[in-house]
Structures are given as C-alpha cells and as structure tokens.
C-alpha cells in the first residue's frame with residue numbers, strides 16, 4: 001500500500017537536474033520538491049519525487065536543464081547608471097579618477113537604489129540568484145532594498161572601509177613617478193570622497209553595521225565584512241576587520257593583487273610577498289575572499305592553499321583593462337590544486353555585464369588557451385566555480401550552491417526552445433559553450449518564482465528601464481560628464 005503523498009509548495013518536474021552535490025549527481029529525468037520557507041524537500045528521479053509529493057503548483061521543465069542559481073562573488077552594484085560611459089581609450093588611472101570622485105560625490109541614494117535594482121534584474125535574467133557586494137554602495141540599505149524588491153539573495157557590507165585612502169594612488173607607482181600630478185590629483189580625490197570614512201575611527205564606526213541582518217536565519221539579505229583593500233587599509237584595520245568577521249562567522253571580502261602596480265605597492269609596504277605576510281599575521285584564512293588576486297607568486301599560492309582562502313576570479317575585468325590575469329593569473333592552476341575559486345563580474349565599466357555564464361566561459365577558455373591544453377579546465381569546473389565555489393566564497397555554503405534537501409530553493413530552469421539547446425546530445429556542453437545565459441527561462445529564489453518564462457513576475461521592467469535612463473542622464477549631467485564620440489576604428493584611419 002503506497003503512503004499518502006506529502007505536501008510541497010512547489011514541484012519542478014521533467015528537468016535535467018544538475019544537482020552539484022558532492023557526487024555531481026545528475027537526474028536526467030529529475031524533479032525537485034520545494035517546501036515551506038523556500039527549503040528544498042527532495043531532489044531525485046521524476047517518477048519517485050512525483051509519487052512522494054503533491055504540490056499546489058507544478059512547473060514543467062520540459063526536459064531542460066535545472067541547476068542551482070549562480071553565486072556572484074565580486075560585484076560593485078552601484079555603478080549601473082554610469083555603465084558604458086568610459087570610452088575605450090581611457091587609461092585606468094584616469095578612469096578611477098572620474099568615477100571615484102565625480103561619481104561618488106554626485107550619486108544619490110535613489111540613484112544607488114536604481115543601479116542595484118538594474119544589477120539585480122540583470123543577474124537574475126542571467127541565472128544568478130545570489131551576490132556579494134564589494135563594499136562600495138554608499139548606502140548599503142539601498143542595495144538591500146533593491147535586492148529585496150527583485151527577490152534576489154544578497155550579501156552586503158559597509159561602504160569604503162578604509163583608513164588610508166591615499167594608499168590607492170600609491171598603487172600607481174609603476175606607471176607614475178613621485179610628484180606625478182595625476183597621482184596627486186587621485187590621492188586628493190580619494191580623500192575628498194565626501195561620504196566615505198576619512199579616518200581609522202570613522203572606518204571602525206561604520207564597519208559591521210550590516211551584520212545585524214544575520215540575526216534572522218531566513219533573511220534574504222545578509223551581512224558580511226567588506227574592506228576595500230588595494231593599499232587603502234592599514235594592517236591594524238585589516239586585522240580588526242578579520243576579528244569582526246570571525247566573531248560574526250561571516251566572510252571578509254577584500255580586493256587584493258589586482259594590478260601589477262598595487263601588488264608591487266603591497267610588496268613594498270609589507271617587505272615581502274603580500275599573501276605570505278598576511279599568512280604570517282594570521283589574516284589569511286578560510287573565511288577570507290580576495291577579489292581578483294591576479295598576481296601571485298609560488299609562495300603565495302602555497303599559503304593560500306594552506307589556509308583555504310577563496311579567490312573571486314573576475315576574468316572579464318582583467319581582460320577589459322588589460323591586467324593579464326589570463327596570462328599571469330594562477331586561478332586555473334590553483335583550482336586544479338584544490339583551491340577555493342569563485343567568479344565575479346566586477347562592475348559596469350570593468351566587464352559591463354553581470355552574467356556569470358560569461359565569466360565561467362571566459363575563465364575556462366582563457367585557461368585552456370594559455371596552457372595550450374584543451375583539458376586544463378572543463379565546463380564542469382566553470383559550473384562548479386559559479387555554484388559551490390561561489391557559495392563557499394560568500395559564506396553561504398550551508399544554504400546555497402547545490403540542489404540538496406535542506407538547502408534554500410535558489411534554482412534556475414532553462415528552456416530547450418532555443419537553437420543553441422538542440423540537439424540535446426549533451427546538456428552540459430550545450431549550456432556551457434552554446435547557450436549560456438541565453439536559455440535561462442525561469443528563476444526561483446528562496447522558493448519564490450522571480451522570473452517566469454523570461455519575464456519578471458512582480459516588476460514592471462519597461463518602467464524601471466525608463467527610470468534608469470532618466471536618472472542616469474541626470475547623474476551624468478551633475479557629474480559634468482562629457483560623453484565623447486566613439487573612436488574611429490584604427491583600420492578605417494589607415495586606409
């Protein structure tokens with residue numbers, strides 16, 4: 001005699017379910033049962049799950065891939081109103097100059113809210129269900145408000161935790177000599193960031209304010225400790241941030257070894273390889289996630305592996321500005337040696353798109369090309385970095401990153417109704433090389449259907465896009481931003 005089916009809130013049936021559990025289980029004819037509070041009740045073969053559970057609502061995946069939502073680990077969510085405003089011929093020091101000073105002294109809370117709203121919509125549309133903000137939204141409450149409105153899981157930190165903002169400019173010493181006017185202007189701008197902390201005491205006063213969100217175990221928006229890094233934090237502040245993250249059992253997220261210049265500046269101030277020094281002081285740890293980490297020595301790779309520290313690899317950001325992370329980065333090698341590697345999109349002018357499928361694909365492709373080895377990284381590696389790797393790097397590995405009973409139901413369902421998804425010989429290769437985010441169809445976060453058949457269920461997309469354009473034009477005008485004509489392609493000039 002068969003037992004009465006148990007009650008579920010939602011059933012996803014007839015999916016090619018990529019669980020990303022420890023055994024990398026795939027249910028080719030799979031189903032997922034979702035219960036109260038957005039928890040996954042069961043994952044398995046469709047016949048079994050559909051016999052065991054009955055639900056008020058069923059979504060038919062029609063044979064398409066179903067996978068855990070991607071986790072974005074390095075993202076500046078407040079620059080979306082400024083996306084695309086930096087012409088391709090701009091050098092990076094001038095770019096920082098523009099956006100740091102002019103942008104931050106003109107952006108309003110409402111601008112930040114709209115920016116993060118757009119960022120969240122873009123991420124969900126591309127199959128990302130959780131993101132960790134890099135600590136540069138001046139009013140983190142705006143990031144939280146936008147994330148909740150879209151229904152995306154967010155891990156937010158306090159803005160500009162630094163106590164020596166002028167340290168940022170010191171990272172430019174490779175290209176600029178002492179007394180350089182650009183460096184001086186940059187240092188001034190950083191200290192003139194009106195709403196950012198100026199002193200150690202001010203940094204400490206604003207550090208950790210987002211951690212109160214963690215009191216609610218079901219909170220969609222949680223807090224972590226963000227430090228800007230790249231020479232802008234004293235060692236004292238870094239250790240205080242580490243103690244704060246340890247006490248709260250959260251991730252400490254900091255930029256590290258982004259360009260050759262800031263890496264050299266850190267090597268100079270620490271008197272040795274930066275990560276080796278941070279290992280010796282006890283900063284390097286399992287709950288630390290470095291954004292970028294493009295330039296590491298052999299010794300630094302060893303200590304990173306020893307401590308289990310995560311890296312949010314942002315391949316497009318490096319490619320966009322020519323920092324050489326594909327050529328010189330150790331991410332792929334570290335991954336093969338067992339390091340915790342996640343992925344990040346950085347910002348709307350440092351990759352310009354918040355699509356982790358693209359980041360994963362770029363990471364895998366670049367590694368193969370540089371190592372001249374097709375098998376150096378495979379599609380499955382990229383998907384792992386975007387799911388389990390990301391969950392660990394943001395400190396939510398017990399909640400997200402895989403489809404397993406007890407975890408939060410953050411789930412992406414694709415469609416086979418796209419040319420890139422047929423023939424269905426191999427779903428993983430179709431997804432990773434052909435369709436990527438293009439086939440994202442329905443997105444569920446915390447058990448709620450946020451995106452259904454490509455449309456947001458509770459947002460007026462067109463109205464939001466119109467508002468974003470209006471606010472962006474107003475912001476650029478306040479910044480005195482001069483929109484330059486697009487450059488003529490070099491080929492046209494040589495003819």
Ligand SMILES: [Zn+2]
Nearest residue numbers: 134255291346
């Ligand atoms: Zn960053």
